[in-house]
Amino acid sequence: MTERAKLISAFTCPFGHFQxxxxxxxxxxxxxxxxxxxxNCMWGFVRLSPEEEALVDQDVLGYLKLDSQSPCDEVDAECSMTPLVEQMTVFRRNIPAPSQMGPVLGRSAYIDDIAHGAATWTMxxxxSLPKSEFGKRVIPYLSHEIGAEGIRATPKIVKGIQELPFPSTLKGVQSFLGSLNYYHKFIEDYAVVAASRYELTDDQVRAGRALSRVKESFQILKRxxxxxPLLRHPDRTKPFVIIPxxxxxxxxxVLGQMHDGLVQPxxxxxxxxxxxxxxxxxAEKEVLAVMRVLHVFKNLIEGCPLWAINSKTAEGRLVPWGVALSQYDLEIRKVSRDEDGLAAIMGAGITPREHLDEVAEVLIPAKVRVKPPLSKCSRKNTPE
Structure with a gap:
């Protein structure tokens, strides 16, 4: 903390003044x-670009066994990020550790460089080795399981959500939705299913009036x-696919990518x-879905080629939206919904579109329900 930051973050409590x-x-x-x-601390474990290497102390490059004059095409992004493991002898196995290091694993490894090299770093x-895990195929992290292929929700916590009874108060409904919001990126049509639950009132829940759609939504969300599904790790070397x-x-x-010939989420x-x-x-609503993806995952997909798969077409309001989408490398492909079209390229983690429509039929929220037309009645003559 700088001296100014210490003063700004200072606080008072019954025990005195602290900073x-x-x-x-x-x-x-x-x-x-x-x-x-x-x-800044971990920069040495990733190969820098030639421009950045020119600014680095030559003694540091010499210790890391790096040649700043090695050829590297500036256009090739992969060359500028070549891992040091290809050149650094400190990463090779069964080589005695340097005398200034006390090896953790009995040999030199990147763990030793991080743990013991920190003494020479100004930061x-x-x-913390007791809090770290190495050599694991799957790592639990913040109620998620992260593996080499992708990320999924922790089954133990998910099972606890499945056993929840239907809430008896509006606050209980909000608490349930809050627990699901943490996993909403794993639920494909979360907005479709949960829409009716946002229209509830406390009196309606306590009295149990008109809760059939809400209870059906509750059961669908738990299932x-x-x-x-398993969400694949994004691969920026492959084009992204958007299925609205x-x-x-x-x-x-759905934001997905092709793996083994199928679009995986x-x-x-x-x-x-x-x-x-x-x-x-x-069709305009499908464009809203595409723009939602580009807005939410902008940092993830910016600079990568995109495919947008749609099944509807329309004109008018789409023209200014097309201008907004022109900054992206976006290719729109129209496909049919039959077995030879969209369903043929979707992976197991993506639900066919017609099945989503079938589920939505019983979950129509109040604001979009169409009122029945008024019956035509003959007007009676009333005395003036």
Missing amino acids: WVRMPFGLKNAPLIYQQMIN RISV KIVST HANQWAACA VRFTGRILSDAELKYHI
């Missing part, structure tokens, strides 16, 4: 500063959270439409 010496949790900019500091960052889906009240989309997203958007053409 932070090191950066604490909870500060607004703490994650940003922490990530920046980690990136004084080291790895979906149990069968969440829209109905009367929601617009959803990377992320799911969606939202409930506003009152004005309810009047849009179905």
